[in-house]
């Protein structure tokens with residue numbers, strides 16, 4: 001079949017010419033495969049083993065690890081190689097720059113460096129090393145000699161140039177022989193010494209091989225065709241197999257027979273061979289295995305393999321590209337990563353695919369590593385995908401239609417893999433889901449609590465709570481809450497100046513019902529007959545400046561709606577005029593009743609009526625603090641701001657001075673102190689610490705005022721400050737001493753005692769120690785129940801309508817549009833009386849009024865006999881006790897006190 005010619009090539013002129021043609025035509029593209037030369041090479045022998053490989057970074061540089069120091073130390077670190085091969089004690093590489101061999105290590109048969117060339121300008125396409133020799137397959141010739149192949153060999157008994165008829169695809173060197181594979185008819189042939197191997201005469205005839213690989217005394221080839229089986233031959237193989245089998249029977253060595261699996265590649269060791277299985281890419285070895293051998297890695301896919309004498313190594317087919325060795329005597333230290341194949345400059349041939357795992361292992365432009373595709377799929381498998389230029393063919397068992405044991409076992413393996421995956425992953429996934437759910441729950445709960453904490457006093461959006469018109473009490477008798485829809489609809493009505501002028505009869509003196517620090521109050525009757533109180537601001541030059549705040553504030557205040565609040569109905573803003581329109585309170589203020597003329601009014605307010613008013617006022621303030629949203633701090637709770645409507649219900653008025661305060665009473669507003677002397681929270685005016693507890697303080701003063709009938713500040717007494725006077729008496733149990741002498745004390749003082757105690761708590765120096773308004777309200781309601789004859793204070797609080805029903809307790813006023821009541825006549829006198837109250841700044845009511853003007857308008861010279869005396873009298877003890885509790889006042893605070901009071 002083939003004819004082998006042996007001769008020396010002497011026609012250098014022709015050779016040179018042919019090589020030139022090869023270069024010009026770029027005949028690299030005609031090269032089919034690279035035979036046994038590889039990206040990895042293994043050396044073995046008495047000097048130790050070594051693993052050399054081309055680096056995985058595509059640099060074509062070589063790296064060697066192992067115990068053969070001669071190889072490791074002489075490794076050319078800066079020389080680029082196309083591929084590598086190795087024998088006993090030496091490694092050779094094909095130089096990239098001139099396609100010639102270069103060897104390093106120690107061998108008495110092979111010259112280190114570039115072995116002496118057999119001819120000038122020769123270039124090789126493949127190298128293959130035997131035990132003690134090296135052969136190189138020259139690049140194909142062209143022209144008439146294109147069917148002639150040249151192989152140069154160096155080393156023991158081998159140094160010679162060989163010429164073969166026919167184009168050789170690849171060569172493979174054995175122990176003392178070599179074999180070649182013709183590219184056209186895929187036949188193989190061997191030459192050299194076959195004394196111990198018998199491989200030359202044993203070459204199988206008429207068998208076409210895809211690939212061959214020589215070992216120590218045998219050759220194995222992958223037969224062309226679908227099966228891609230391995231066929232090994234060599235007389236020594238057979239005889240050694242017999243010997244080995246005999247020894248194996250004695251338990252000394254193991255022998256594995258060649259597998260029937262289709263193979264992708266095969267390599268030969270001294271007495272063994274290994275191959276990469278086509279479908280699984282797993283490695284399988286056969287032949288003789290010394291009993292110290294380790295098994296090839298199971299379940300690991302490999303790209304490239306190479307064999308030494310009693311061991312083999314491969315490159316793991318994953319991103320790591322790490323080498324792995326098995327058998328006996330392999331190097332223990334290995335490179336981290338090596339190239340999965342040799343780089344070539346032409347595109348991959350049919351049956352090969354381009355390796356690409358994110359980064360290319362070839363740096364030279366246009367070069368690539370081509371890896372062999374898996375063979376046809378076996379009968380029980382189906383092709384999941386074909387071999388393409390970029391990817392290997394994928395074969396899979398049809399697990400839904402298994403007819404063979406192999407298929408079932410593979411499917412069960414797949415199932416097991418899936419099972420294993422789930423057994424490992426399921427707890428993690430479940431854990432993650434549980435963690436995620438818990439996290440969401442915790443975050444949600446935290447958010448809910450945070451929002452509830454922030455809005456704990458905010459209940460703006462409570463729906464479905466309807467007000468009883470005019471009574472203003474919720475049907476459940478509980479806390480009063482605004483109806484959202486109603487609030488949305490309710491807006492401050494804008495009145496024209498003419499409208500209000502007409503209503504009040506031109507703001508005449510007759511229609512004036514009161515006078516405050518910054519305003520006069522007139523009674524008016526609107527076109528529709530509604531009786532209103534029109535509060536007209538004293539004119540101020542910078543009134544316009546605060547127009548926007550005025551509007552915003554009015555808009556907010558007009559949304560407040562409670563039975564015990566004096567509701568703002570509307571306003572007028574024209575030019576410099578600022579007018580507020582309120583519901584008209586026919587029975588004047590609590591101040592008028594307690595301290596006004598005629599004195600009879602005072603005694604008309606019996607204990608039940610007084611406590612009822614206290615409860616109703618407390619409810620109004622509680623609404624401002626707890627149910628208005630945002631919460632409102634009144635800042636000016638006093639008896640003149642508790643108005644009495646026609647049904648004798650109390651209405652908290654003048655929250656025009658209120659600031660929209662923080663929901664949290666622990667986050668004070670830094671505002672200038674405002675309010676009325678005697679009612680003003682000392683913590684607030686000392687520290688500007690404004691909270692809802694400031695209103696609680698003022699309310700405590702109001703309670704003392706209700707109980708004693710004394711003004712908050714009354715200079716006709718030795719102790720003019722009601723708190724300084726009443727609290728010590730209450731604390732010492734002398735409750736009777738503070739009760740209003742205008743009224744007969746009730747037989748049972750318990751209810752009034754409780755109210756007095758509540759008052760004491762309200763006027764505590766530290767706001768934090770004062771009760772909140774809802775607690776105050778509850779305590780007052782219970783006291784009222786007790787006062788009205790309820791046997792136990794544990795009795796549930798009676799609904800407000802029942803306890804305080806206006807029809808049962810007060811005489812209903814006859815007409816809404818009636819003229820001034822008998823009380824109204826006393827208002828003028830009352831106004832004077834009120835002027836003893838000292839006011840701090842209020843921008844919301846009418847911001848332009850300067851504090852000096854306010855003092856002027858509200859304080860007559862006669863009221864303050866001696867400012868120094870009164871200051872000391874009024875604040876001496878109060879400040880002392882405050883300073884005992886919260887430290888001395890700063891100079892600025894003193895200045896402020898002196899300036900404002």
Ligand SMILES: Nc1ncnc2c1ncn2[C@@H]1O[C@H](COP(=O)(O)OP(=O)(O)OP(=O)(O)O)[C@@H](O)[C@H]1O
Pocket residue numbers: 513514515516517518519520521533535566582583584585586588589636640641643653654827834839858
């Ligand atoms: N809606 C009303 N219905 C009837 N009378 C009212 C009404 N509003 C106020 N008054 C009377 O007018 C007086 C003055 O009220 P105004 O609110 O202007 O001042 P004040 O609150 O008494 O004092 P200051 O403005 O210094 O705080 C009140 O004391 C009250 O007698």
